[in-house]
Amino acid sequence: MGSALADDAATMPLEVLGRQMNVVGGSTEAPWPKNVGLLFFNEAPDRFFPYTQIDVVWFPEGAGGDRFEEKIFKGPLARMTREALGYIQRNFLTETVQKHPDRAEATRAWNFPYVAIEEALVNAVYHRAYEEREPIEVRISREELVILSFPGPDRSIRLEDFEAGRAVSRRYRNRRIGEFLKELDLTEGRSTGVPKILKAMAVNGSPAPLFETDEDRAAYVIRLPVHPLARVEEGTTADASGEVTTEVTTEVTTEVTTEVQRLVAAFRGSEEFTRQELQDVLALKNAEHFRKAYLLPALAIGLVEMTLPDMPRSSKQRYRLTSKASQWLDKDR
Structure with missing residues (x-):
């Protein structure tokens, strides 16, 4: 953070560095860590201050x-x-677009x-x-x-x-x-x-x-x-007048984008996949990009569905194609 001490820290004795940072006290013969040192520079501060979590x-x-x-x-x-x-x-943070x-x-x-x-x-x-x-x-x-x-x-x-x-x-x-x-x-x-x-x-x-x-x-x-x-419940939202509308989605559009087409094509028949498995099949390294550009739009327009819709963040959550996706694939052929 622009500290002059940072330039010398690597070559300073640990006790001297601790005293410079005011996280070490006591005499030269019997140095001891101060509480703030234990809290910030110790891997397990809860050993000294239980339930520090x-x-x-x-x-x-x-x-x-x-x-x-x-x-x-x-x-x-x-x-x-x-x-x-x-x-x-x-x-747990999602952005809604109305x-x-x-x-x-x-x-x-x-x-x-x-x-x-x-x-x-x-x-x-x-x-x-x-x-x-x-x-x-x-x-x-x-x-x-x-x-x-x-x-x-x-x-x-x-x-x-x-x-x-x-x-x-x-x-x-x-x-x-x-x-x-x-x-x-x-x-x-x-x-x-x-x-x-x-x-x-x-x-x-x-x-x-x-x-x-x-x-x-x-x-x-x-x-x-x-x-x-x-x-508002998934798939619907309230407009400015308080009426329910389908004009709001979470960072998605109703368009079947190239990304959504790739995601649907990644499914083979009626197989179910975890989020990570789908990301791996598509060879995508950025999880947030996969979520926003691929998974959320496919869920929003009803081509892909969760196997556990009431538990969206469950570790057992998997994804599969909907009957709408099958109809869309047949029409697209």
Whole structure:
């Protein structure tokens, strides 16, 4: 990050480097790592601070349903945070495109804006009390994305300001952690997190986020409601007047593109394939390009279907041709 220390780090003794970075304390005869050093530069900080982890939980049937999928992220704070954010971005964020009959420009909206999630999750990592034996939890459903951490905000923040999203702390629980997160471009460290979350949700056209705590400040909850366009059932969406229309798709068109034709041709008879198997058959290395240019359009126009439509992110998910695809192939011959 432009640090002069980085140029000399490779040749410096480890203890000297640690003292320069202020992550090592104690006397020369008995040096010891500081807590911030264990959290950022140790492969298993949870050995020293139990439950230093981020749990990402997906509820396909809602929080009250019987099924959920969980992935746990551990390791140095910065890496753990980035890996959790990348996982959420790859697996749970979708952009919806709403076309309008009266103008060329379409409305585009994410189910949850990434900037708001990043700010909320980094804020939880920054302000978590690491003596607490509770993980940071990200709970995702079709209705909202919730980030829960312990404890709540400092008592210097008035409860009414907190509930209104005007939380400005006068004290920082983990100032040294904040300094490292700032150096890694993960936070600004000036109580700008809440305003950035509010702005990101507003720019995306999402409902306002909700910030929750209690009088005892036992926990901190940030709720990001899903964008209204993403609430509509697969294959249909709501137009500007609230009526259901089929003009909205997720980054796709109704055209049978060359890519869709290649994907359909990759199926042999009634065989079923995993996403990775289809990508390999087509010799495509970029998973995101395959998803956006091939798989999503084929699903949207009904030529390909999921074998487990109620569990779109299941590890057992496979894809097959529909009867519509068979008719289209016969017509195309």
